[in-house]
Amino acid sequence: MNLQNIINEIEKVDPEVYDRVDTRRQAMQRFATLGKTLALAALPTALGGLLNKAYGQNNAAIVDVLNFALKLEYLEAEFYTRGVAAAGLIPAGAATGAMTTIRDHENAHVQFLRMAIANLGGTAIARPNFDFSAGGGSGTGPLGNNTFTSYPVFLAVAQTFEDTGVRAYKGQAPNLISNNDVLTAALNIHSVEARHASHIRQMRRANNMLVTGTVKPWITLNQSNIDTGNSGLNSAIQASYNGEELTTQATVNIVTASINADRASEAFDEPLTMAQVVTIVTPFFAP
Structure with missing residues (x-):
């Protein structure tokens, strides 16, 4: 041999x-x-x-990333499931159709991630408990019971979840680069989350409540375009958008005489680290 x-x-x-x-x-x-x-x-x-040392350890690291993604997908799937089921929350017709479709997408993401983790020899985390008041389990967070009783609040939370998800997947992509199949699937989810975010932003623009500035299908600078009237809650939401104002990519400053900072920032999404995402979403989980 x-x-x-x-x-x-x-x-x-x-x-x-x-x-x-x-x-x-x-x-x-x-x-x-x-x-x-x-x-x-x-x-x-x-x-x-x-x-086994070379690839077994690598699989373990990938499983950790997929379980991180799974926790986010559990959150989104539960959010849309409850939202669609809440009587009188979402207007009938196109709005309900869109949210039902997004709900089904998020549940499909959950199923895929659980299967992918099992195929890598890992154990998928169990579905956690949630607190959609953003109270960390107290049920008395700043959103109160408005998440599933106020359509503008529901849309604002949906936009924040989706924009956060897009940046979260981008942040973890380099950690999946050793497994092409998993990386490709994760990027497929990433692009669908971006479509969700764009559609929800346009729904918010049509609803025109809890809005500040001009809501576009994409992020401009670090603007959330959300104003809840609660400075503390606005600050928490802002964490999902900080860093999006960058106008330099790979050491290249994109701002020129014909491209201003708004357009330069809109042309690229920025990643969030795992730690940043955990800080953002932790209030929505209960022990």
């Missing part, structure tokens, strides 16, 4: 295999030591151990 040939073939498929095990030099030393000290019959088992 030519161990080096095996590793060379693996490297053709995954050029980062050495980095997954250790540094290239350390990995080569390990492989050389294996070839000298192990009996031929034992080599497959030993090689399997090294590759």
Whole structure:
């Protein structure tokens, strides 16, 4: 058995295999030591151990990201499920049709993520408890009982959830780059969340309540275009939009004589870190 040939073939498929095990030099030393000290019959088992280190740990990190995404999708799915079921909340016709479709999309995301986690050998987190008053389980948060009784509040929360979700998926994409199938699926979800956000923004513009400035299908600078009349709540919402005002991408300043800061910021979405997202959504979960 030519161990080096095996590793060379693996490297053709995954050029980062050495980095997954250790540094290239350390990995080569390990492989050389294996070839000298192990009996031929034992080599497959030993090689399997090294590759498990390379890919098993990687799967664990991906599962962590998918469980993070799953928690967000649980939140959105429950939000739209309750909203669609709330009598008299959403106007009949196109509005109800749109929210029903978004509800179904979010539930499909939940099902996919649970299956993807299982396929990677992980355990999906259980559906958590929720507090849509944004009270962290107290039920007496700043939204009170308005989330599912006031259509403008419902739309404002929906926009914030969707805009946050878009940035959350973007923030985690680099952590999925080692698994093309999972990365592709996550980016597919990311783009659908962006479509949700755009549609809900246009619904808010038509409703024209709790609105400040001009609501567009996209984010301008770091503007939420939401004014609840509660400064503390407005500040909490703003956390989902801070950082979107950037006008430099990959060291290139996009602002020119023909492109102002508004347009430059609108042309790109910015990521949120996992820690930032956790801070934003934690009030909506109950112990």
